[in-house]
Amino acid sequence: MQFTSEQRLDDGVLEREFTLGEIPGILWTPASAPAPVPLILLGHPPLGLHKMYPRLVARARHSAAEGFATATIELPGSGDRPRWPAAEQARADLHRAMEAGEPVSDEIVDALILPLVEKSVPEWQAALDALLSLPEIGGPVGYSGGVISIGVRLAVVEPRIVAAGFFAGSFVPRAMFEEARQVTIPLHVLLQWDDEGNDRQAALDLFDAFSSKEKSLHANMGGHTGVPQFAGDAAAQFFTRHLK
Amino acid sequence: MQFTSEQRLDDGVLEREFTLGEIPGILWTPASAPAPVPLILLGHPPLGLHKMYPRLVARARHSAAEGFATATIELPGSGDRPRWPAAEQARADLHRAMEAGEPVSDEIVDALILPLVEKSVPEWQAALDALLSLPEIGGPVGYSGGVISIGVRLAVVEPRIVAAGFFAGSFVPRAMFEEARQVTIPLHVLLQWDDEGNDRQAALDLFDAFSSKEKSLHANMGGHTGVPQFAGDAAAQFFTRHLK
Numbered sequence: 001m002q003f004t005s006e007q008r009l010d011d012g013v014l015e016r017e018f019t020l021g022e023i024p025g026i027l028w029t030p031a032s033a034p035a036p037v038p039l040i041l042l043g044h045p046p047l048g049l050h051k052m053y054p055r056l057v058a059r060a061r062h063s064a065a066e067g068f069a070t071a072t073i074e075l076p077g078s079g080d081r082p083r084w085p086a087a088e089q090a091r092a093d094l095h096r097a098m099e100a101g102e103p104v105s106d107e108i109v110d111a112l113i114l115p116l117v118e119k120s121v122p123e124w125q126a127a128l129d130a131l132l133s134l135p136e137i138g139g140p141v142g143y144s145g146g147v148i149s150i151g152v153r154l155a156v157v158e159p160r161i162v163a164a165g166f167f168a169g170s171f172v173p174r175a176m177f178e179e180a181r182q183v184t185i186p187l188h189v190l191l192q193w194d195d196e197g198n199d200r201q202a203a204l205d206l207f208d209a210f211s212s213k214e215k216s217l218h219a220n221m222g223g224h225t226g227v228p229q230f231a232g233d234a235a236a237q238f239f240t241r242h243l244k
Numbered sequence: 245m246q247f248t249s250e251q252r253l254d255d256g257v258l259e260r261e262f263t264l265g266e267i268p269g270i271l272w273t274p275a276s277a278p279a280p281v282p283l284i285l286l287g288h289p290p291l292g293l294h295k296m297y298p299r300l301v302a303r304a305r306h307s308a309a310e311g312f313a314t315a316t317i318e319l320p321g322s323g324d325r326p327r328w329p330a331a332e333q334a335r336a337d338l339h340r341a342m343e344a345g346e347p348v349s350d351e352i353v354d355a356l357i358l359p360l361v362e363k364s365v366p367e368w369q370a371a372l373d374a375l376l377s378l379p380e381i382g383g384p385v386g387y388s389g390g391v392i393s394i395g396v397r398l399a400v401v402e403p404r405i406v407a408a409g410f411f412a413g414s415f416v417p418r419a420m421f422e423e424a425r426q427v428t429i430p431l432h433v434l435l436q437w438d439d440e441g442n443d444r445q446a447a448l449d450l451f452d453a454f455s456s457k458e459k460s461l462h463a464n465m466g467g468h469t470g471v472p473q474f475a476g477d478a479a480a481q482f483f484t485r486h487l488k
Contacts, residue, residue, distance in 0.1 A: 193452070193461075204448065207463070208437070216475070217437075217463040219451070230485065231460070234478055241474065 001130035013064045015057070020127055024049060024080065025073035028060035029136055033067070036138025038243040039131060041124060041154075041161075042072040043145030045170065046087075046116065048079035059144070059232075066236055068243065069137050073127050075147075076119040086115060109171040113149050117176075121153045128160060140243050144235065148206070149176045155183045163242035164188070165235045168203035169195050169224050180209035187215040188238035190231055195224045245374035257308045259301070264371055268293060268324065269317035272304035273380055277311070280382025282487040283375060285368060285398075285405075286316040287389030289414065290331075290360065292323035303388070303476075310480055312487065313381050317371050319391075320363040330359060353415040357393050361420075365397045372404060384487050388479065392450070393420045399427045407486035408432070409479045412447035413439050413468050424453035431459040432482035434475055439468045 005017040012031025044052045060070040077084035090111035097104050144165040151166050165188040191203050207217045220231050249261040256275025288296045304314040321328035334355035341348050388409040395410045409432040435447050451461045464475050
């Protein structure tokens with residue numbers, strides 16, 4: 001892990017860009033932290049870190065104010081990382097189906113999501129190894145955010161993640177419902193009730209499948225990007241309960 | 245409205261029992277309130293105020309700490325109020341169906357809930373008239389709690405109620421789904437995901453039916469009475485956002 005840039009944001013949060021091999025990432029740490037702090041991995045959709053930066057940094061600042069470090073990495077095939085023909089094809093198929101008003105087939109969803117899960121989860125785990133070796137990062141670790149299937153897989157395979165906040169706003173391959181039954185850590189699931197790009201019933205079924213003894217579903221009005229401020233506050237309280 | 249008893253609880257909250265005609269009720273006001281305070285009406289299942297007291301007073305104390313007055317009244321046919329043969333019959337039919345493992349018919353649900361809504365809503369409105377005439381009670385007014393059909397009707401017919409927190413844990417007559425479409429005030433709906441006495445799909449359908457621009461569904465694990473502490477905190481934050 002190599003830091004490539006460093007800046008203090010106006011609220012004192014330290015923002016450092018890094019590379020982990022070929023993978024770019026960003027780490028945010030609170031303005032002042034007398035002891036190693038807990039870490040939240042910030043998940044996001046595969047739109048590239050640059051495009052996602054405004055929303056990511058807002059979440060990072062919010063978390064830093066609660067005493068958390070946050071970090072994120074570029075997903076495979078996004079941003080400046082090499083394009084990946086099968087994923088490009090799946091995305092093109094998805095757009096074609098949606099523009100034609102056709103239902104999105106299981107094949108498209110599988111092709112879009114499953115390889116992304118397979119490739120990205122070991123990358124998040126490698127990032128976790130590197131981040132936890134920094135003296136300023138302690139634990140415990142939470143995962144928060146988008147591409148819920150990546151979060152589900154991480155919650156199953158990565159024991160260092162002790163709590164997760166998911167955003168039910170992406171297609172979910174059928175195989176992930178079985179995997180969801182293996183999730184036992186505390187969960188906080190956000191659902192935008194009228195999310196135009198999301199299958200509400202699938203999100204409810206996925207929530208039902210999790211085996212976690214503590215799981216909460218927070219459904220709010222509005223579309224995919226319309227998560228209200230108070231929903232973010234509730235998610236922050238969830239992490240404060242479980243990572244402090 | 246006549247006050248019949250008065251005591252200070254150990255946290256300074258003033259608890260006053262009252263009668264409104266034949267109807268007993270309880271009013272709680274914060275320890276110190278320099279100006280008239282907002283009011284939350286505490287709904288509850290028809291089990292009698294005496295039986296419900298421990299849970300009601302806990303909610304009242306929590307609300308008082310946030311600067312709210314709270315009040316509740318005995319439901320018709322509950323507690324010391326006259327029994328009501330049709331309701332007793334509906335309740336007996338319900339228990340018989342449940343013990344036999346049979347589905348609870350629409351007829352039973354209608355007989356159980358609709359007359360309760362018809363009778364109790366004007367009583368809550370009369371209580372509101374009396375409570376708002378007290379100098380220490382200002383407004384705005386929220387409704388919080390059980391028998392969701394009573395809350396729905398109040399949200400439709402009572403313009404003084406500006407926000408409502410519902411508990412989706414009671415049977416809902418089909419007629420109420422239509423009525424739910426007329427609700428436009430901000431809503432915070434609690435659902436216990438594994439509530440043994442509740443139809444989860446009906447609760448989700450009811451949530452979907454509300455026309456409110458701001459509505460949130462908070463689903464948590466556990467049975468009917470297992471609402472976690474943090475869910476109560478989130479409901480309190482909802483009222484603080486809307487009544488202050």
